[in-house]
Amino acid sequence: MKFRTRAIHVGSEPDPLTGAVVPPIHFASTFVQKGAGEWGAYDYSRSGNPTRRNFETTLADLEGASFEQGGGALAFASGMAAIHCVTMLLSAGDEIVAGSDIYGGAYRLLHKICNRSGIAVKLVDTTDPAKLEAALTDRTKLVWLESPGNPLLSITDLAACAEIAHARGALVGTDSTFATPVLTRPLELGLDIVMHSSTKYLGGHSDVLGGALVVKQKELFDRLYFVQNATGAVQGPMECFLLSRGLKTLELRVREHCRIAQEIAEFLAVHPRVTKVNYPGLPRHPGHEVARRQMDGGFGAMISFEADGDLARTKRLVASTKLFALAVSLGAVESLIEQPATMSHASYDPADRKKHGISDSLVRLSVGLEDVDDLKEDLDQALRSA
Amino acid sequence: MPADTTPSLGSSSPDRTAASRGRSTASPGPSTIAVHAGEARQKFADSITDPIICASTYTFTNTQSIIDFIEQEQPREEYGRYGNPGEKVVERKLAALEGGEMAVLYSSGMAAIVGLLMAKLNQGDEIVFFDECYHRSREFCLKHLSRFGVVTHQVRTGDYDAMEAAIGPKTRMLVSESPTNPHLSCIDLERFADIGKRRNVETLIDATLATPYNLRPLEHGIDYVLHSATKYLGGHNDLLAGVIIGSKEKLDAVMKLRGILGAINSPHNIYLLERGLKTFELRMDRHNANGLAVAEFLASHPAVEKVYYPGLSDHPYHEVARATMRGYGGLVTFLVKDADWRQTANVVDGTEIFRIAPSLGGVESLIEQPLVMSYYKQTPEDRKRFGIPDNMIRLACGIENSEDLIADLDRALEAAR
Numbered sequence: 091m092k093f094r095t096r097a098i099h100v101g102s103e104p105d106p107l108t109g110a111v112v113p114p115i116h117f118a119s120t121f122v123q124k125g126a127g128e129w130g131a132y133d134y135s136r137s138g139n140p141t142r143r144n145f146e147t148t149l150a151d152l153e154g155a156s157f158e159q160g161g162g163a164l165a166f167a168s169g170m171a172a173i174h175c176v177t178m179l180l181s182a183g184d185e186i187v188a189g190s191d192i193y194g195g196a197y198r199l200l201h202k203i204c205n206r207s208g209i210a211v212k213l214v215d216t217t218d219p220a221k222l223e224a225a226l227t228d229r230t231k232l233v234w235l236e237s238p239g240n241p242l243l244s245i246t247d248l249a250a251c252a253e254i255a256h257a258r259g260a261l262v263g264t265d266s267t268f269a270t271p272v273l274t275r276p277l278e279l280g281l282d283i284v285m286h287s288s289t290k291y292l293g294g295h296s297d298v299l300g301g302a303l304v305v306k307q308k309e310l311f312d313r314l315y316f317v318q319n320a321t322g323a324v325q326g327p328m329e330c331f332l333l334s335r336g337l338k339t340l341e342l343r344v345r346e347h348c349r350i351a352q353e354i355a356e357f358l359a360v361h362p363r364v365t366k367v368n369y370p371g372l373p374r375h376p377g378h379e380v381a382r383r384q385m386d387g388g389f390g391a392m393i394s395f396e397a398d399g400d401l402a403r404t405k406r407l408v409a410s411t412k413l414f415a416l417a418v419s420l421g422a423v424e425s426l427i428e429q430p431a432t433m434s435h436a437s438y439d440p441a442d443r444k445k446h447g448i449s450d451s452l453v454r455l456s457v458g459l460e461d462v463d464d465l466k467e468d469l470d471q472a473l474r475s476a
Numbered sequence: 477m478p479a480d481t482t483p484s485l486g487s488s489s490p491d492r493t494a495a496s497r498g499r500s501t502a503s504p505g506p507s508t509i510a511v512h513a514g515e516a517r518q519k520f521a522d523s524i525t526d527p528i529i530c531a532s533t534y535t536f537t538n539t540q541s542i543i544d545f546i547e548q549e550q551p552r553e554e555y556g557r558y559g560n561p562g563e564k565v566v567e568r569k570l571a572a573l574e575g576g577e578m579a580v581l582y583s584s585g586m587a588a589i590v591g592l593l594m595a596k597l598n599q600g601d602e603i604v605f606f607d608e609c610y611h612r613s614r615e616f617c618l619k620h621l622s623r624f625g626v627v628t629h630q631v632r633t634g635d636y637d638a639m640e641a642a643i644g645p646k647t648r649m650l651v652s653e654s655p656t657n658p659h660l661s662c663i664d665l666e667r668f669a670d671i672g673k674r675r676n677v678e679t680l681i682d683a684t685l686a687t688p689y690n691l692r693p694l695e696h697g698i699d700y701v702l703h704s705a706t707k708y709l710g711g712h713n714d715l716l717a718g719v720i721i722g723s724k725e726k727l728d729a730v731m732k733l734r735g736i737l738g739a740i741n742s743p744h745n746i747y748l749l750e751r752g753l754k755t756f757e758l759r760m761d762r763h764n765a766n767g768l769a770v771a772e773f774l775a776s777h778p779a780v781e782k783v784y785y786p787g788l789s790d791h792p793y794h795e796v797a798r799a800t801m802r803g804y805g806g807l808v809t810f811l812v813k814d815a816d817w818r819q820t821a822n823v824v825d826g827t828e829i830f831r832i833a834p835s836l837g838g839v840e841s842l843i844e845q846p847l848v849m850s851y852y853k854q855t856p857e858d859r860k861r862f863g864i865p866d867n868m869i870r871l872a873c874g875i876e877n878s879e880d881l882i883a884d885l886d887r888a889l890e891a892a893r
Contacts, residue, residue, distance in 0.1 A: 092877035095829060098839050099876070104831060111833055111840055112714045295751050296524045335712055335751075338839040342758045342875060413512070417524055423511045423754040424524055459758065460512065461505025 093152065093272065094341045101147030102334065115331045116140045137319050141327040145334045146302070149292070152271040152337070153304040154278050160308025164318050165300060165330060169267065169287025170195050171323035172301030174203075176232065176263055176283060178317045182208030184231040189216040189246060190446045191239025193265065193287075194435040197442070200234075213446070216246040217377060219254055226258045235264040235281075237274070237384070238377075241394045241430040241454045242447055243368040245377025248384060252280040261310070267291070267421070268392050272344040273385040277306050283314075290421025294336040294343050298329045343423070343459060348388030350465065351457040355393050357466050363473040366396040391457040392420060394430070397473060401450040404429055407476035408453055413460060413468040420456030425465055430454050506573070506689060510756040514568030526565050528747045532556040558735040562746045567719070569753055570709070574688040574701055576721040580731050581746070585684065585704025587739035588718030589613055592680065592700060593649070594737065595730040599625035602647045606633040606663070608656035608863065610682070611850055633661050634793075636671060643675045653682040654691065655797070658809045658846055658870045659863060660784045662793035665800060669697030678726070684708075684837075689760040690801045699726060707837025708805070711752040711759050714838075715745045759839070762875040764803030766841075769878040770871060770885065771808045779889045781867065784809040806873035807836055809846075812889070817866035819892055820845055824869060826888030829880055836872030841881055844870050 091099070104111050116139055121132040132138050146163040155161035166172040173196055177186065188200060190213040200211040214225040216235055226233070233255040237246040248264060255262035263283030264276045270291045276284045286292055288300035305311045318324065325333075348371075355369035370381035371389030381389055397407055408416055414427035418434050428434055431450045435443060443449075457465065504513070520527055534553040536542045545552060553559060567579040582588040593616075597603065603617065607630040617628040627646075631638040633656055643650075650672050654663035665681065672679035680700040681693040687708045693701045703709055705717035720730060734740065741749075771785035786797035787804035797804060812820045824832060830843035834850070844850075851864045859865075873881060 091829075091880050095876040095880040098874065099829065102840075109833070111831055111838070111842075112712070295754055297751065332751075335714065335748075338712065339755045339759065339875070342762055343755060346758055413508070415524060419524075422524075426524075458511060459755070460508040464504055464508045 096151050097148065097340050098338045100151040101144045101149075102338075113141070113144055113334075115327050117327050135327075136322050136324055139324075139327055139330070141334075142325055142330045145325075145330040145337070148334060148337050149271075149286075149288075149302055150304055152275075152340075153284050154271075154275050155304050155306045159306070161304070161306040161311050163302055163304040164311075164314055165288070165302050165325040165333070166318070167301070167323045167325055168299045169193075169265075169285070169289060169301035170199060172285050172287075172303050173199060173234075173265070175303060175314055175317050175321070175323065176234075176285065177204050177209070178321065179261070179313060180204075180207075180209050180231050183229065185210040185212065185227060185229040186232045186234055187212045187214060187222065187225050187230050187260075188234040189236050189239060189244075190214060191217075191242045191244040192234070192236045193240045193267075194430075194437040196234070196236070196265065197435075198437040201439075213442075215244075216251055217244045219247055219250040222251055223254045226254070226260065228258070230255075230258060230260045233260050233262040235262065236268075237264060237266075238268045238370055238381070238390055238392060240268065240392070241368075241435060241452060243268075243370055243375070243390075243392060243394055245370050245375070245381045245384070247380045248274070248276050248281055249279040252282075256280070268390050269385060270340065270344050270390075272341050273348075273388055273390060277304065279384070282307065282310060288333055289419060291344055291347070292336055292340065292421075293333050294340065294422055295332070296419065296422035296424060298332045298336070300325050300329055300333055344391075345388060346459055347391035347457060350459070350462045351391035351393055352389065353462050354455070354457055354465060354469070358393065358395050358469070361470070361473060363397050364395050365398050368394045392454065393457060394452055394454045396449060396451045397453065397476070399451055399476065401431065403476055404451045404453060405432070407472055410476050411468050411472040413464055414455065414472075422456070423459045425458035425460055426456040428454050507757045509572050510569070510753050513572035514565045514570075526562055526747070526750060528743050529561050530743050557738050557740055560740070560743055560746065562743055562750065563741060566746050566750050566753070569750065570688075570703075570705075570719050571721055573753075573756070574694060574721045575692050576694050576701065576723070578724045578727045578731075579719050579721045580727055580734055581705070581741050582718040582720075582734065583739045583741045584716045585702070585706060585718035586612055586616070588702055588704075588720050589680075589682070590616060591734050591737065591739055592702070592720050592730055593617075593621060593626075595733040596678065597621065597624075597626050597648055600627075600646055602627040602629060602644055603649045603651060604629045604631060604639055604642045604647060606631060606639070606652035606656070608633040608659050608661055609651070609653050610657055611862075613651075613682070633659075634663070636664070636667055639668075640671050640675070643671075643677060647675070647677050649678050649680055651680045651682075653685070654693070655685045655786055655793075655805070655807070657685060657807070658784070658868070660685070660786050660791070660793070660804075660807065660809060662786050662797040662801070664796050665693050665696035665698055669699075672699065673697065685805050685807050686801060687756075687760060687805070689757060690764070690803050690805060694722065696800065699723075705749055706835065708760060708763065709753060709756065710749050710837075711756070712748070712838055713835065713840055715748045715752075717741050717745060717749050759875055760803065760805075763806035763837075763873060766873040766875065766878045766881060767804055767806040767808055770873050770881055773882045774808065774810045774885070777886070777889060779813050779893055781811040781813040806871075808871045808873060810869055810871075811865060812867045812869065812892070815867040815892070817845070817847055820867045820869060821848065822892040823888050826891045827884050828887075829876060829884040830871065838872075839874045839876075841874035841876055842872040846870055
């Protein structure tokens with residue numbers, strides 16, 4: 091079956107008891123057992139919940155993993171909880187090498203939490219696999235990638251980086267939030283772990299917080315599941331239900347998001363007030379060729395750009411759109427606009443922001459599903475009035 | 477809802493011809509309306525989505541504030557049965573999509589039609605129906621409205637002369653579906669509305685199968701549009717809802733009666749409906765494409781006797797549909813060639829992606845045999861009268877990949893031969 095059909099049917103078996111075409115939401119915290127020590131499929135909702143499992147089953151399938159083959163997906167209370175679970179595989183003395191164009195919250199976790207456990211962190215520009223290779227040491231246990239990157243939309247060659255990391259015996263994971271399994275399936279490219287902030291495109295309606303990990307290998311899945319169960323940052327049943335509902339329109343939404351974003355990036359690229367546009371769908375983007383190979387039929391719906399202006403003028407710009415709402419987050423039906431320096435990437439040290447190219451005049455767009463003409467008109471009036 | 481937060485998006489008469497891609501930017505496109513219309517730009521706690529307000533009742537600060545509420549007819553909440561803030565958002569969004577002034581939301585499609593008819597009809601009044609209609613609507617009129625002295629006349633669908641002839645001095649409403657279920661007959665809405673206007677009778681179109689994406693009856697002069705919002709508007713087979721849309725003048729009394737009869741929807745359902753509407757255009761585009769692809773496939777299949785789909789050029793109502801509809805939806809009805817009821821059931825049972833269930837309009841594709849699902853207890857004569865042969869199958873195409881749906885049907889048709 092094709093992607094879209096699987097998104098609707100896998101993990102969404104009608105309820106055997108009632109025939110309900112949409113599986114029920116199981117709010118139970120605990121499950122009744124047949125006898126002492128005779129465990130059923132579910133015992134306690136931290137360890138497993140049928141509604142959560144349905145969502146995990148669908149997502150695993152879309153990423154090319156499956157529970158039957160020992161892998162699977164794990165749903166967490168947020169994207170940060172999902173990344174944190176991965177970092178808890180490491181021990182004091184280990185080292186993480188991560189991309190330099192990553193979500194500000196991931197930066198904060200690595201630099202302000204993991205470091206306290208004696209885990210060293212190095213950021214490198216992973217758009218150049220040679221730089222990654224040069225940064226790896228025998229202590230490197232985890233390589234953490236993000237493609238497209240946030241907020242600069244840099245493109246990392248995932249397959250090339252996985253090969254380099256594996257040659258040094260490191261695990262390699264990627265935050266695939268911007269790509270979604272519609273566009274990129276990192277497990278098929280040889281990566282070990284795919285992570286999503288399911289808050290974004292997977293949920294798609296700005297009304298769920300969630301994170302997810304997907305892996306193929308049984309041994310790795312078992313280790314991650316052990317950490318999740320032992321530390322407890324699991325996702326609630328209502329959120330899992332809304333995520334399952336969101337997955338059913340995932341491909342439709344993402345393809346339409348991409349179509350609109352491409353048009354908006356092209357519009358911005360020729361706008362007199364715009365000095366630079368970061369969008370991998372533009373042929374002059376340095377990662378365009380890799381993106382064409384690595385992303386299936388679209389380049390995502392995140393765009394960042396710089397307008398001719400300073401911090402204050404950029405602040406005015408992001409506050410003067412009428413359809414784009416001024417808010418962090420992304421990946422939903424509503425278009426959003428923000429200034430990374432003061433919002434999504436405020437947790438970067440200012441020096442690191444400068445070093446990695448996150449300027450004060452950078453503006454990030456999450457292109458929603460409104461009519462493209464309405465969105466272009468809105469950006470145009472904001473650019474001209476600011 | 478204070479007046480200053482009432483959104484301007486989605487005027488009461490969006491330019492339909494401009495609503496397609498490549499339109500001018502004079503009025504928002506259907507996607508923009510679906511995502512934003514009806515919602516306050518700035519919401520409580522600055523939340524991007526509307527909160528689910530479960531309150532059964534709403535507080536007043538003091539006695540004087542109750543007196544002000546009553547004397548000034550302030551637009552605020554009072555008690556859950558009279559309305560809910562989330563419900564008002566969805567009502568405004570649906571009205572904007574339909575190009576109507578006002579929408580009244582109900583707990584189901586049946587509650588909506590019952591709510592309207594109960595508000596509009598008195599003892600001795602008459603209504604005239606086109607006969608291809610949802611069997612429960614027919615049942616309500618014939619078995620229940622009749623107990624209150626309301627007379628129902630049924631005339632053959634599409635026979636406008638018979639409809640006009642059935643109008644008497646006490647006739648209050650003309651009712652039809654368009655497209656009809658399960659035959660997909662399409663009504664000439666201007667002609668239908670014109671009869672009503674000339675004879676001073678109100679008109680109601682159940683446009684559930686079309687949705688405002690494909691058809692906008694109010695623009696053709698119809699007084700009321702009815703939807704079972706359970707179907708395409710909710711879109712995920714996980715809620716029940718109904719809605720009536722029309723002018724404020726005509727619907728104020730209907731809204732008041734809803735507050736008395738109480739067939740309101742629940743706050744949780746309403747939120748799911750609002751969420752479903754955000755992808756309305758995307759889903760409808762896909763339902764339309766899948767419906768057409770499946771209909772064309774069936775039309776060329778040797779094991780199929782006949783296909784009912786208004787998008788096919790040999791459908792008797794194709795021209796009417798083409799003139800008024802953007803697309804033709806996901807419902808496809810067909811007859812299996814040389815099959816008795818059991819052989820037809822084998823086709824139904826042989827599908828793997830299509831699930832056997834009533835209803836339609838959700839992301840999951842559904843299949844049913846009308847004989848078994850809806851007409852099992854009717855006499856053969858009645859089934860013949862309603863045009864329900866034993867070998868009829870109704871498909872509700874979801875938004876799966878069309879090639880998967882076609883392969884599934886092909887397999888089931890071959891296996892049953």
